[in-house]
Amino acid sequence: MDKSIRWLYPNLVEPTWSDIFVAVTIIVLGWLLQHYLLKYIIKKIAAFFEKKSKLMTARIIEHFSREIRHAIFTWIIFFALSYLIEVSLLKNASMLNFFYSLMVFYFIKGMIDVLNYYANHPEAFHLDISKSTRLTPFSLRVINALLAILGIVLIASLWQFNLNGFLTGIGLTSVALAFGIRDTSSHIFGGLSMAFDKPFKVGDMIATEDNKIEGVILDINLRSTLISTSDKGTVYVPNAYLMNRPIYNLTTREKRKIQTYYYISSEHTESEIRGFCNEVKKQIILHPSISKNELILVYIDEFHAGYYRMLVSYFIPSNDIQIKYDVQQDILFVIKQVMNEVSLAMVDPDTYKANHLDNQTNRVGD
Numbered sequence: 001m002d003k004s005i006r007w008l009y010p011n012l013v014e015p016t017w018s019d020i021f022v023a024v025t026i027i028v029l030g031w032l033l034q035h036y037l038l039k040y041i042i043k044k045i046a047a048f049f050e051k052k053s054k055l056m057t058a059r060i061i062e063h064f065s066r067e068i069r070h071a072i073f074t075w076i077i078f079f080a081l082s083y084l085i086e087v088s089l090l091k092n093a094s095m096l097n098f099f100y101s102l103m104v105f106y107f108i109k110g111m112i113d114v115l116n117y118y119a120n121h122p123e124a125f126h127l128d129i130s131k132s133t134r135l136t137p138f139s140l141r142v143i144n145a146l147l148a149i150l151g152i153v154l155i156a157s158l159w160q161f162n163l164n165g166f167l168t169g170i171g172l173t174s175v176a177l178a179f180g181i182r183d184t185s186s187h188i189f190g191g192l193s194m195a196f197d198k199p200f201k202v203g204d205m206i207a208t209e210d211n212k213i214e215g216v217i218l219d220i221n222l223r224s225t226l227i228s229t230s231d232k233g234t235v236y237v238p239n240a241y242l243m244n245r246p247i248y249n250l251t252t253r254e255k256r257k258i259q260t261y262y263y264i265s266s267e268h269t270e271s272e273i274r275g276f277c278n279e280v281k282k283q284i285i286l287h288p289s290i291s292k293n294e295l296i297l298v299y300i301d302e303f304h305a306g307y308y309r310m311l312v313s314y315f316i317p318s319n320d321i322q323i324k325y326d327v328q329q330d331i332l333f334v335i336k337q338v339m340n341e342v343s344l345a346m347v348d349p350d351t352y353k354a355n356h357l358d359n360q361t362n363r364v365g366d
Contacts, residue, residue, distance in 0.1 A: 015084045023084040030076030034069040042068065063117050067110035074102050101155045108151035112144050141221065200249050209246040213237060255291060256324045259313040262335070264300075265345040266307050273300060273308065276342050283334045284314050289327045291315040307347040 015023075042065045049058040078099060082088045089095045200206050200217055206227070207214040215229040224236045264273060281298040284290055294315035302309035312335070316327050339346070 019084050023080040026080040026083065027077060030073055030080070034073045034076075038069050038072065039065060059117070060114055063114045064110040067106040067113070071103055071106045074099070074106075097158045100158050104151055104154045104158075108147050111147055115140060115143055115147075199247055200251075204249055204251040207248045207250055208242075209248070213242075214250075250319070253319055254317070255294065256316045256319060257313065258316065258324070258328050258331075259311070262310045262312065263347045263349050264308045264310055265347050266303070266305075268344060272342060272344065273310075276338060276344050277310065279338050279342070280312065280335055283338065284312075284331060287327065287330060287334075289316060289318070289323065289330075291317040304349070306352050307349060309349075 042061060046058040046062040046065075049055075049061065078089050078095075082090075090099060202217050202219065205214075205216050213227065213229075213235070215227040215235070217225060218228050218234065219226040220239075224238050225242060227235050227237055229235060264276075277298045277300065281296060284296055284298065285292065290296070291314070295313070297311055297313040299311055300308045301311040312331070314331070316324055318324070
């Protein structure tokens with residue numbers, strides 16, 4: 001050991017067995033000190049701030065606890081080794097940079113630990129839960145990446161690493177790669193847009209305008225968004241795809257709109273159809289789970305050869321999917337009952353068009 005480290009510390013003193021015993025004792029006592037006594041002291045300090053209603057400070061101290069203890073234990077190890085060789089390890093520039101690098105690492109790691117806890121338990125940092133905000137998974141990843149980059153830059157500067165040349169090389173490489181990963185870049189920028197705009201968050205139920213994608217958000221990462229669909233499947237959707245389409249956040253809505261169409265034979269008279277529409281609207285208004293403050297529409301909105309199209313539209317003052325289907329089922333049965341009472345005939349437009357086309361073909365053939 002003497003020859004291997006004397007080039008770092010020319011004035012070191014050869015340790016004796018008693019020195020080794022004392023150094024090991026210092027390290028063991030230091031570990032016990034930081035693992036039990038210091039942990040207890042930090043908990044008491046966090047509890048003091050919590051009693052003073054300073055929850056943010058209390059949580060930061062509490063979740064910085066491990067890194068604070070690691071930093072102090074690292075200093076104890078350096079002190080014990082300095083005692084062992086009777087020369088301060090921190091007098092050597094390289095060892096001093098190594099010590100500072102460890103401190104930077106502990107600080108960045110503590111910040112990341114606090115952010116991860118805050119992202120999952122925002123209410124723990126606020127007395128008023130209504131004021132709590134939750135970091136999105138994407139925002140958390142971006143902040144963690146920025147903290148990691150900050151840590152690397154600080155450590156590199158301690159070791160006097162040539163950052164200018166490194167950053168120049170990174171810049172040239174980025175330009176070269178940009179042409180080959182344009183699609184990936186668009187997805188990343190789409191993720192950034194979602195982080196700033198916050199159209200939805202994890203746990204929200206969304207749907208695209210074309211209804212090709214509908215489900216609950218499970219995760220939002222740099223390139224894609226993981227969605228759990230209604231059939232319990234999962235799909236990874238590129239962020240650029242979502243940001244380039246109208247998105248309905250179904251979780252934030254307070255009401256559900258139900259709109260359906262029925263096709264009635266044109267053989268019925270106007271008075272029969274008007275009476276039917278009025279009776280259906282009356283029954284919808286009488287339903288206890290229908291929103292009376294919103295428009296209730298029951299009208300003929302289109303006329304085709306052989307049939308009318310009837311629009312039925314109303315709102316349910318609930319976002320619960322089960323309530324929605326319960327009410328919709330009630331209204332369907334009511335419409336069927338009224339239709340039977342007035343002896344109204346429905347028409348399948350596809351079947352009618354197909355039969356009409358066949359009749360025209362047969363006439364041409366004759």
